[in-house]
Amino acid sequence: MEVSASPKPEESHEEEEQEKQGEGAREGEQPRKVAPPSSSPQDSESKEADPLEEQKGPAPEPQPSDGTLPQSPGSGGRDLGASPAEPDTTVSPPPSEPGSEGPPQLRPDPQDLVPSATPEHDIHETSEAGEPHPGRLEQVPHERESTPYLPRTEESPSYLSQQPQYLPQALNQNFNRSEHKPESDIFHRDESSSNSDLNQSELGLNQKGTLEPPAPNKLEIAAQNAKAYLLKKSSKSGLNLYDHLCKILTRILDERPENVVDIIENISQDVKKAHFNKKLDTLQDEYEVPLAYEIAEKQKALFLQGNLEGDQEQEDEIAESPLPNVMESAFYFEQAGVGLSTDETYRIFLALKQLTDIQPVHTCRFWGKILGLEMNYIVAEVEFREGEDEEEIEEEDIIEESEADEDEEDELPKSSYKGPQVIPKEENRTGANKYTYFVCNEPGRPWVRLPSVTPAQIVIARKIKKFFTGRLDAPIMSYPPFPGNESNYLRAQIARISAGTHISPLGFYHFGEEGEEEEEVEGGRDNCEKNPDFEGIQVTELVESLSNWVHHVQHILPQGRCNWFNPIPTNEVGEEEEEEVEDEEVEEKKEEPDNIEQELGPPLLTPISEDLEIQNTPPWTAQLSSNLIPQYAIAFLRSNLWLGAYVFSDGKKFENLYIGWGHKYSPDNYTPPLPRLVQPEYPSGIEIMEMGDPTVQEEQSFRVAQEKALFESEKVEETEEEDEEDEEDEEDEDD
């Protein structure tokens, strides 16, 4: 409080002084111009003014100040310069200068606070003395903050003697601006302990008025240069090191942390951060933040919708709800070390609930998650209630249209090439289209229904390997060209993965009794249903023997369908339309091996122990989820063919899950399929070859023959027209 109270009078006083003494400096701007007037009336005025002040309390002043700084007289090096000035200090002590340090300010003190001669007080004065200058040097306030602590701790005079050391350095500039020789002389005496740099600078000042050795001048310049360098502002941050160091030290002294050396870098960084004004970066895209809110807003709907239905009627529905217990199976999968985080699973759970509320769904299942480059797909497997699924008719139309495009003109031969037989896709609810799949990128976003899969898409999907992008409408750039966009590719992969990896414990499903008739397909019945008498299987048996697991999804034939579609009969239908080419076509077809014989795959409910190996790699790895507590462990299978496909079973329940990139594993590299065989050209035969031009001899003999004929025709002049025809016949013969 002393500090804040006392400075005001001083400030005003000092300002006055400053004005008086600064006059010369300000008018001339350069200090050197001030030097000559030192003998001028102006200077004398100041000198006159000073004594007036000094007279009041000059006598006590120098002595205490000397007493506080005992070392001062001992500084011998300065004696040369100081000795001529000494008389000045005693006779005409300088006015309290703005730039002057602690001891010099003692001059004005007596006027205000006469009895103050204690070292402590001196120090306070010094700190106050700094105040007039903050405008020039930012660091001054900090010194003011820092210095008061030190003296208050009642440290030894030796410390006090050091005190001025620090300040004069900080205030050097002020010295330079308001040069006052007598004052600087005082410094020599009072602050003898101050370091050489400071002294040099003072000596440099003295030089103008008094005789000084030239040597220290270099040091002074060096010091000033160094300081100027430190004060240089960085063009990037606008800081300078000088201020920065001051702030760091201030902060350290304020906070007094332990082991300052270790964390000085951090402090430095913090100080910089605190000072750093953020620049306006026009490139920053701040709109992304709202995106997060947007998703949160959508997901909020998931959590809220549960409250909407509280009706009594719906309690019955809840019992038959098609919603799967995602959390339960997620718990089991977690035992096996698979699965998404708990909150994500729960969001998916809610999203599935949303789906089953909107759609007329009979059964629903969380199929899995397919990773993409930009976004992922969450896939739900759905079976609609009888007759309630809307068919997509548009696609079929498109196929028919493409077939219907035929030219009616017969002038030129049409291309006899017909594409490979288009194998029709399986009806909904059968084969590969047994289930409908819905995908969404994130729980909360709308579910998108995937189109049903066509055999051609499956066949081609087997030949390519592409990453999913996460956008359903992204084109698939591949060889061979894929018929469709990413939604079709996704659907094809889902069909393949389901067919390959959906397995259940033996006995869980059995062939239904009602739909018993053998299908036209020899491959086996294509439907199975839950076995109500399923007893459950021991978990250890499930792990030890793979024959206890069976596929419950139909195998997809190389043709791309689950149920065999014989293309040849349809060819016969086609014969009626185009009669000419029929024979050739049928022959060609017959050359292809897989169309003659019916493709056969393993029938439904085949044990997975019969799955094919891939180059010594068993297709399944079975593990017990925990070896530590085997009695409560579950059986857990991992597909090695489709990395990311898992099954668990605790003996009675089971669940399939796929989380991965949607690609099939192969130990070898992917190799693009070979291009199709180049079509042979038409064999050169009679139809292609031409005769040479008729020779002169032939033409002459022909003319002779013509004349002969003409001669004969004159004989018989009955039917000219017939003759002409005869001629033509002759020509033909010649050819």
Added chain:
Amino acid sequence: MDSESLLLSLELASGSGQGLSPDRRASLLTSLLLVKRDYRYERVLFWGRILGLVADYYIAQGLGEDQLGERKSLYSLNCMEWSLLPPATEEMVKQTSVVKGRFMGDPSHEYEHIEMQRMTEGDRTYEDEVVIQIKEESRLVSVIDQIDKAVAIIPRGALFKTPFGPVHVNRTFEGLTLADSKKLSSYFHFAEPVELKNKSLLEKADLDPSLDFLDSLEHDIPKGSWSIQMERGNALVVLRSLLWPGLTFYHAPRTKNHGYIYVGTGEKNIDLPFML
């Protein structure tokens, strides 16, 4: 991922479906602490697991004072007993590169590789089949080394180079900003830089020597070998390596949480150009 914050890290990295079962988690938390004590590591990372046909390898890594210094790898089959792996040598990497297919899950399993070698006997040369035995353990070592060099990543600023040379964890790292976290250039390879030395002075001009002392991801070959996604509405950025499918890196912007985990077969995806 750091062994101290294992649970949080697993939760964050679970977007790819790879997690750990509760008993594995618990045993890791216990055993890694003991590993840290016994081997006197400054920091222990849970590196991931390599899926074998019979069993999985769980891999942990120990770091010393210098984060970029030599990393000691340990493996375990049951998450409790850890064995130290020898450091990978170039010869080992070269030798094991001929092995294809999945890991077995048995460290003493030996792959047989038949190689044709040219033998000279007198004046005639003939080719002879030589059977080389390769231990799975050495294959494991070299795969870990390859993955570390290729796709181990840290966000920019998480490590800093001290004036004395060693690289330390940056205590003041406060996460990437949202805008930065979507750029590949904000992520570095957590391995000795290779590309950095080849950069021109012009390219180096803007680099901060105490932070930019590693290779950034953006120049990886082929371009597009990373999938970068924002999950949970921008609260989490996930990078997945497409070159080594199975490596997942997560970072929650504006927090210190970051790390990577590898769960996969230990095979490089050399089909990548076809798949993009």
